[in-house]
Amino acid sequence: MIDKTVNFKGKKIALCVTGSISAYKSISLASEWTQKGASVHVLLTESAKKFVGKATFEGITHNKVTDSLWDNNSDSNIDHLDISKTADIIAIVPATANIISKIARGACDDIISTTVIATTKPVLIAPAMDGNMYDHFAVKTNIDTLKENGVIIMEPEEGYLASGSFGKGRLQDLGNISNEINRILGIENELKDIKILVSAGGTKEPIDSVRYIGNRSSGKMGHLIAEEGLMRGADVTLVSSSNLVTASKINKISVETAEEMAREIKTRVKDADCIIMAAAVSDFTPEIKVDRKIKKQSGKNLELNLKQTPDILKSIQKNNCIKVGFAAETENHLNNGIDKLKAKNLDMVVINDVSSKKIGFESDYNQVKMITKDGNISSTEIEPKRVIAGKILDELSKIIK
Secondary structure, eight states, X not given: OOOTTOOOTTOEEEEEEOSOGGGXXXXXXXXXHHHTTOEEEEEEOTTGGGTSOHHHHHHHHSSOOBOOSSSOSSTTSOHHHHHHHHOSEEEEEEEOHHHHHHHHHTOOOSHHHXXXXXXXXXXXXXXXXXXXXXXXXXXXXXXXHHHHTTOEEOXXXXXXXXXXXXXXXXXXXXXXXXXHHHHHHHOOOTTTTOEEEEEXXXXXEESSSSOEEOOOOOSHHHHHHHHHHHHTTOEEEEEESXXXXXOTTSEEEEOOSHHHHHHHHHHHGGGOSEEEEOSBOOSEEXXXXXXXXXOOOTTOOOOOOEEEOOOHHHHOOOTTSEEEEEEEESSXXXXXXXXXXXXXXXXXXXXXXXXXXXXXXXXXXEOEEEEETTSOXXXXXXXXXXXXXXXXXXXXXXXXX
């Protein structure tokens, strides 16, 4: 069913289809986007044509399919360069391990790799392949390279694959892909020249030389907020305890402990227009860190004395800095979030339920409530964290204005 709230009228979308068995699903996307008003130009690799045909796409989109570097419609014989310049976005759906490898390495020996490497427009890639292929170190390295260079990756889903096995490799839900395309096309530089400081990840508080107190935060939410800020034109600094790959244009500062995070934020908040504390900072840390491994002794328990860590947000006294905090709650979500908003003098608090295994820590999905200083409350559905990041920055943009 077509989502009537999405309107692609006047937009040009280059839909690149490669030789995955899920190539047939791209027909639905081409049809949907065309009906929503987009001019969809389809590019097919030779392998893709083994699964889907030119005639189908041309009948749906009313545009000629480009499937060769040499058989072109324009007099200049460089249709792929024209598409790379005029398309508002290039979407590779589905993307095979082969095309991912080519783009990551800079190879351009087919219509899609050449078009992508020649463009300066946003590129979205939705991988689809067997689970073992997706988990291969070479594929993961190539995907990390693409992420570092600003390519939007729509991670595949877990499920039963064409091979009959169960794993992560199924093409991302088509509705999520369309929503992400819509979101990207609607992004403007409303945060241009705004300096945003973001924290991400869970801190690690050392007990001895090998053990630490930590939490399950992956850092995904904070990293996606940083990426979203960058897409909207902001100057982004990310203080993170996570080893997630980050776009090279984001100034990433790596930390481990709450003390290190507090020190780095205190140094950098002086120049920030806004701070978003998405990190899960430990509230307590051992009073004493032992510089060796504590040996287990028969019949004896280990007792730890803990002290409170610095309250980073509460300590920020810069009056003209917009402060956004996160409240990871397991109960009384709304009341606890409002209390945090007031106690730490925040401009907005983002509340998420970390008791649900479907969202929050370690998940690719989240659901949040956002409360602003003026009392406005807004909620999201269970959605990909990238979408949630966009909605958080939508609210932030309203505050900045």
